[in-house]
Amino acid sequence: MRRPSAGVLRRGSPWFGQLGLSTVSAPAPEALNRAKSLFAVIPDYPEPGVTFQDITPVLADPEGLTTLAEALLAPFAGQFDLIAGIEARGFLLAGAMAGLTNARGGSAGVLTIRKAGKLPSPAAKVSYELEYGSAAIEAPDVLRPGHRVLIVDDVLATGGTIAACRELVTELGAEVVGATAVMKVEALDGEKIAGEVHSLFSC
Ligand SMILES: O=P(O)(O)OC[C@H]1O[C@H](OP(=O)(O)OP(=O)(O)O)[C@H](O)[C@@H]1O
Numbered sequence: 001m002r003r004p005s006a007g008v009l010r011r012g013s014p015w016f017g018q019l020g021l022s023t024v025s026a027p028a029p030e031a032l033n034r035a036k037s038l039f040a041v042i043p044d045y046p047e048p049g050v051t052f053q054d055i056t057p058v059l060a061d062p063e064g065l066t067t068l069a070e071a072l073l074a075p076f077a078g079q080f081d082l083i084a085g086i087e088a089r090g091f092l093l094a095g096a097m098a099g100l101t102n103a104r105g106g107s108a109g110v111l112t113i114r115k116a117g118k119l120p121s122p123a124a125k126v127s128y129e130l131e132y133g134s135a136a137i138e139a140p141d142v143l144r145p146g147h148r149v150l151i152v153d154d155v156l157a158t159g160g161t162i163a164a165c166r167e168l169v170t171e172l173g174a175e176v177v178g179a180t181a182v183m184k185v186e187a188l189d190g191e192k193i194a195g196e197v198h199s200l201f202s203c
């Protein structure tokens, strides 16, 4: 297929996303500040000493949800085929991000990264440590070599979850093109384990 010049490119053209021309651009700083103001911050949950960052109220706010999806996507336009959302809140972000990408001329599906024991026939499983315990995640058998995957989660804390997700995707022969999260817990230095993560806010 001959690559068209940008001037004649239409939304829906298979070249649109590949040329990075998906129209998802970064939201205004005021919109981001508003979204941040909707966060719930819960001291000593789920155990003493942990300050839980809960994005649930932002998800319930139409403008806030769109703002998060736009900001999470903006640096990665046209670079991915699938958005890997990590159960549970990452699922919702990935769904919103894929919907927005597809509505604005790009192309994206969702890869559901599930907590262990939920998928009928997982293709791979990785165990990891959390700020409050340990866990394991599994991937469904939908990844193919050459798939470009963007990972998304709500919070980057120790980095164990995103690191495990990178490992899962890579083990299944696909390429991780980036990772993004809404909130980074600075004190835990999660990028040491998870690698580079584009995060919208830090606390
Ligand atoms: O950077 P890490 O230390 O790995 O922590 C981040 C993860 O912890 C939370 O999920 P949790 O495992 O508590 O599960 P939940 O989504 O079911 O609440 C959060 O949603 C991230 O997925």
Ligand SMILES: Nc1ncnc2[nH]cnc12
Pocket (backbone or CB within 6 Å): 050, 051, 052, 053, 054, 130, 131, 132, 155, 157, 158, 185
């Ligand atoms: N502080 C925190 N807030 C929300 N999710 C988390 N996962 C690990 N630490 C967390």
